[in-house]
Amino acid sequence: MSAILSINALRKTYEGGFEALKNVTLEIERGEILALLGPNGAGKTTLISTICGITTASSGSVKVGGHDIVTEYRAARNMIGLVPQEINLEPFETVWSTVSFSRGLFGKPRNDALLEDILKKLSLWDKRKSKIMELSGGMKRRVLIAKALSHEPQLLFLDEPSAGVDVELRKDMWKIVADLKAQGVTIILTTHYIEEAEAIADRIGVIRRGEILLVEHKDTLMVRLGQKQLEVQLSAPIEDVPEALSGYDLTLAADGHALIYSYDVKQDRTGITGLLNAVAEAGLVLSDVQTRQSSLEEIFVDLVAEDAA
């Protein structure tokens, strides 16, 4: 696959001296979904703004579909759609007029059938004649998406798409993203919600203080950093971990009904077989066994904390 977005040694220092981006280098492949995770002020929005032409870079270069964003800005920006984090919409305009405006602004000829299709997919068709100010917050966010899609981007930026959005709408949004991916659109989204990245991204990038800490395939990241827990539930409660099991790093659940064993999936020998044998030998009767993989959230928190240490 060829890279649709190449960021090379990108730096952005604001007038006050704040370094929002420090030497960011990143390649995004055509058709993938990349989630950029990072705490507030990590540089996610600055990165997107710079690629889209809203902010100018201090140094470094960015190419979109092989076109430099400065010298060939028309070709580069033609490929990009941006859904900003803030709900920036003209309150007195109708949904239809604001979406039509976006298409025209990007130099695309009028195509009412396409806009109708986009609005229908985003459940906005019934609201096409409504003024923006009459819409709910979730609806407004859909309008922002419709505006970005109206000019048929090949590379779509979603800056915190589910900030302040209810669970229902968030799920809808994920479906829209999946549909777009199926159409071959490359998507870069920033998010606070790890579950969002986990649910829809192919690759996950972690950004902190203007630096990309890592970019990994989601599954690789889970395996690379994942801790798993094995919970052995006992039919009868015990008060202490038996002497015979002291060789394992076990925690006893508060009610005494379960033993919890943490292991690293990265290791060749997890020690599970030995543990289960030892549990049986110790005369304990099992009622159930569960394993639990640490979520991306835990991985993320670990990673950021590790880096800060």
Next chain:
Amino acid sequence: MNWTAVAAIYKFEMARFFRTLLQSFLSPVLSTSLYFVVFGSAIGSRIQEVDGIEYGAFIVPGLIMLSVMTQGISNASFGIYFPKFIGTIYEVLSAPINFLEVVLGYVGAAASKALFIGVVILGTAALFVDLPVAHPVAMILFLVLTSLSFALLGFIIGIWAKSFEQLQLVPLLVVTPLVFLGGAFYSISMLPPVWQTVTLFNPVVYLISGFRWSFFGAADVPVLVSLLAIGGFTLVCLAVIGWIFKTGWRIRD
């Protein structure tokens, strides 16, 4: 050139105007009528002819210019300030368009609105007084150039402004005094000699004088000087806007 984008901005801005057509149309008609009642009938009846022109007719070019200038500025400054204020400017900045296309769209729309209002005032005035138009082509040229150049100035103000107060500042503190002191309601020759010289530093004098010439064939300053003045002013505004987009001053971080 991305003409589709220019048309999109132009149409979007004009739609705002047509949504409030009644106010857009009624307010200049009302204010012009008031000027005629006060200056034309009440005061004008006691004033002799100015430069051989009936006073009611004499003030028409100045009245039109006053509205065209203030409307050009306020439409253009609001047109670009509002997207900055509510954040929708992101879309314009990220679109595949250059500064010329942005300016053509916003300033073109603002100038069109100002021109529309100028024509409305002209029509209203024609109901009150006999209005000869000696040089119709020159009249249209002055009207178009004034709408355009003051819309360009308004665009610069809209980019510069950081608040709605600042948006009002220049029209209120600079433009209105310049127009009132620019011979809108009197002939420069009516002033004492010292003030006649001072007045020549007021750029608006050249516009009103040239515009009045296109109606009555008489002017305070040579009409060519007037044309050069408005042409030069337009170029200066264009140069400033070119610089703004090149440096991203107050629009791009």
